[in-house]
Amino acid sequence: MFIKQLYTGCLSEAAYYIESNGEAAIIDPLRDIDAYLELATERKASIKYIFETHFHADFVSGHLDLQKATGAPIVYGPATETNFPIHLAKDGELFRLGALTIEVLHTPGHTVESTCYLLRDEHDMPHALFTGDTLFVGDVGRPDLSSGNLTKEELASMLYDSLQQKVATLPDSVIVYPAHGAGSSCGKNLGPETYSTIGEQKQTNYALQPQTREDFIKAVTDGLGLPPQYFPINARINKEGYDSLEGILNKGLTPLSIAAFKEWMQQEEVIVLDTRKAAEFTQGFVPGSISIGLEGRFAEWAGSLLPFDKPIVLVTEAGQEQESVVRLARVGFSQMEGYLEGGLEAWKAAGEAIDLIIDVEADELAMDLPFDKNLVVVDVRRETEFADGHVAGAVNIPLNEMTDPGSMANIQENQNLYVHCAGGYRSVIAASLLKRQGIHNLRNVVGGWGVIKDQKGIDVVKENSVLN
Structure with a gap:
């Protein structure tokens, strides 16, 4: 018996490779399938x-794509x-895999088709349960995503x-x-471990x-925030099908x-997406770009x-072009039209205009707060983060x-906007969105709330605020 968890950090997603006597099964594969094919080979x-x-x-x-590459059947519950x-x-159907058996356990709740797969060892003893989104470490799958007319x-x-x-x-x-x-x-609050018992x-x-x-119903449904807006799109793509990744990459x-x-x-309608690190983006970028760093x-x-539904052209670090396209495709984007050859350096060398975002430290914010009557602190963290502590008088616009x-x-x-998040990643995204909408009088607070909360001279409160 051989089991390998293939974990993708940026999506917090785990796929699984199971093997016995030269036969393998893949559970919940990502869109880019090379890792599974290479492991099997x-x-x-x-x-x-x-x-x-x-x-x-x-x-x-x-x-x-994995079915086309291997001929293996796609099994759903x-x-x-x-x-x-x-x-x-x-429900209860058995699949032989070498000396092992995989049993289907239909476990509706996260969605109506949600199914766990129970792996039985060579002696038919229960060994591992691949739970999908039914059971997490410390949590369960949220029941409000997509299952027809059910509440x-x-x-x-x-x-x-x-x-x-079950x-x-x-x-x-x-x-x-x-x-x-x-x-x-x-889920609401998954634990840090990626497996348990x-x-x-x-x-x-x-x-x-x-x-x-x-x-149980109250515990599972209380405190659910709105899911990301792309969730229904991805669920539909997974149900209806999609273009091959090879074509998207080409x-x-x-x-x-x-x-x-x-x-x-x-x-x-074209989106210029810059996938370089946030700290590099603020130092110079193609005007109108949106920053989302890899x-x-x-x-x-x-x-x-x-x-x-809009075309995307990319600005990336050298060598990160394919990584950028693959990671976009993982969440359903298919209209990537190419990347800036030579990156920002080529753009600057050709004498093209660049824009930038002014970075400031937390101590500069502390010095400016008492004297700048037009200063507005824009906190782009989630509402729950904001409520747990924020700069007095700050406004909350979640990213x-x-x-x-x-x-x-x-x-x-x-208004002079001082934008921050928890550590600096989201605030640069936010600043790029503000600039794209013609709002240029802004600064990015380096280190975000992580340094602001301990900065002398900045009043910190725990109450909600609105932009007046």
């Missing part, structure tokens, strides 16, 4: 099955409807039954392998504690001369902030809301 195994736990909302699965051929498994309370009730009747009844020694770790928006989760996971159905990796790049920029939760913020023109409605031309 390296281990002289053939991929026999592609198992999907549900229609993923936070990324586009690699099930279709009961209640699944797709626009492409699948093996529609029955989140109805789905939560289904999840209660799934956990009590999951909690397994031996404590069974390893829990979820589809996500900390940082994922598919049934026994550990019975002790520590609030959702597996003895409780009534009513108490187009997206087209090197664009400065003249060709400028031609794209002249088209009104060093952060790139794909998630791209999916949350960028339109899916995920900044694509709504109304979020900027009360900003005045004479």
